[in-house]
Amino acid sequence: MTHVTPSANRRRLAIEHHGQRGEFAALWLRERSPDDETLDPRTGQRLVEAAELPLELCIDAADVADNQLQLRFSDGHRTHFDLAALFDDKAIDPSKRLWNATSAPRPVADFAAAIESDAALSDMLESLHRDGFVIVSGVPAHEDGMQPLVDRIGPLRRTNWGGIADVKSVADAYDLTMTQRGLEPHTDNPYRDPIPGYIWLHCLTNAAEGGDSTLADGLMAARLLRECDPDAYACLTQVTPSFRYRDADTDLESEGPLIELDSNGEPVRVRYSNRTERIPALPPEELEAYYAARQAFYQLITGEELTLHLKLDPGQMLIMDNYRLLHGRSAFQLAGGVRHMRQGYVDRDSTASRRRVLRQRLATPKAQGESV
Numbered sequence: 001m002t003h004v005t006p007s008a009n010r011r012r013l014a015i016e017h018h019g020q021r022g023e024f025a026a027l028w029l030r031e032r033s034p035d036d037e038t039l040d041p042r043t044g045q046r047l048v049e050a051a052e053l054p055l056e057l058c059i060d061a062a063d064v065a066d067n068q069l070q071l072r073f074s075d076g077h078r079t080h081f082d083l084a085a086l087f088d089d090k091a092i093d094p095s096k097r098l099w100n101a102t103s104a105p106r107p108v109a110d111f112a113a114a115i116e117s118d119a120a121l122s123d124m125l126e127s128l129h130r131d132g133f134v135i136v137s138g139v140p141a142h143e144d145g146m147q148p149l150v151d152r153i154g155p156l157r158r159t160n161w162g163g164i165a166d167v168k169s170v171a172d173a174y175d176l177t178m179t180q181r182g183l184e185p186h187t188d189n190p191y192r193d194p195i196p197g198y199i200w201l202h203c204l205t206n207a208a209e210g211g212d213s214t215l216a217d218g219l220m221a222a223r224l225l226r227e228c229d230p231d232a233y234a235c236l237t238q239v240t241p242s243f244r245y246r247d248a249d250t251d252l253e254s255e256g257p258l259i260e261l262d263s264n265g266e267p268v269r270v271r272y273s274n275r276t277e278r279i280p281a282l283p284p285e286e287l288e289a290y291y292a293a294r295q296a297f298y299q300l301i302t303g304e305e306l307t308l309h310l311k312l313d314p315g316q317m318l319i320m321d322n323y324r325l326l327h328g329r330s331a332f333q334l335a336g337g338v339r340h341m342r343q344g345y346v347d348r349d350s351t352a353s354r355r356r357v358l359r360q361r362l363a364t365p366k367a368q369g370e371s372v
Helices: 026-031 083-090 111-116 118-131 147-151 218-228 230-238 284-302 348-363 365-369
Strands: 002-006 012-017 020-025 059-065 068-073 078-082 108-110 133-137 165-167 183-186 198-206 213-217 242-247 250-255 259-261 267-270 307-310 317-321 325-329 339-346
Touching: 002 059, 012 026, 012 083, 020 026, 020 083, 026 068, 068 083, 078 083, 108 111, 108 118, 111 118, 111 133, 111 147, 118 133, 118 317, 118 348, 183 284, 213 218, 213 284, 218 230, 218 267, 218 284, 218 325, 230 259, 230 284, 317 325
Parallel strands: 108 133
Antiparallel strands: 002 012, 012 020, 059 068, 068 078, 133 317, 165 339, 183 325, 198 317, 198 339, 213 307, 213 325, 242 250, 259 267
16 A cells, blocks of 8 residues: 655655655655656666755645656646655665674675676675675686686776785785785775775685785674764864875875765775774864774774684685775794785675676576576
């Protein structure tokens, strides 16, 4: 059963549809009208200039027939909406699954299958979106082994280190990742704009003693901090440190809070990089609050309650959401053998686009009947 109720001034429309309820502004409905006069039928892009629509626009008539909302506006325009699609547009994506060490998933994918099959690639990308990481097996054991899978999603993000770069201990290391020391939980490259979205870490050899990888779900840490220390949580969403990286040929700097919120006030991104953070000289009382809040967050992301330990085998690759997961490693000794990883970055826009396109394509009856 569907009920539609215009407001007294007809500038809003309340709709109850199959247990869902929403209130929609007349202007919003007008500028989103899914008809050929408003949207180009080929591109889906808007043809009318939304800023020129009258601010006093009203809904003159609203009826429902066959799950279609039929509208007539005060400017004379007529259109209709599919009610299910109208409510889907208001839905918040519920598909991310936060985890701690006890509940941590082990999402896996096969390299060859993801290369050959759209369905397998879709499963891999859905796991990455849901859990924040996925472990890919069967990656060719050469320096550019990840590249064919990147090409299915990509493009590869190039940085001052090139495209796919080595992560191994070297003499005269220009970055602490190139040493044998352990690395605290961190997100990569918060000094870039934009920050790389996904980290691809491919294991060529991992015979060194130590060097285990650690993962912590930063969004889970943010949720726990909000529950146990709301003041600390609020501080980390409001104070904006900068992050900086410098070498002989590079000077990169950006800024942002350690916990970033979306338009609904929910955590959507975490930043943490002890090696590159630069907090401004705020008033002492503000700094004291920030330092205490940062310490509380640090204790969460380094605690065993949230830390997942794993060691990659040769031919395995870990893909991580760099907006969500904090990763680190234990120290390692080369006496037992070599630890050689290759790392690349792929941005969020191409990854999200590929996931959505595959989801839509595979959901069609034609795609379901095909072998992909």
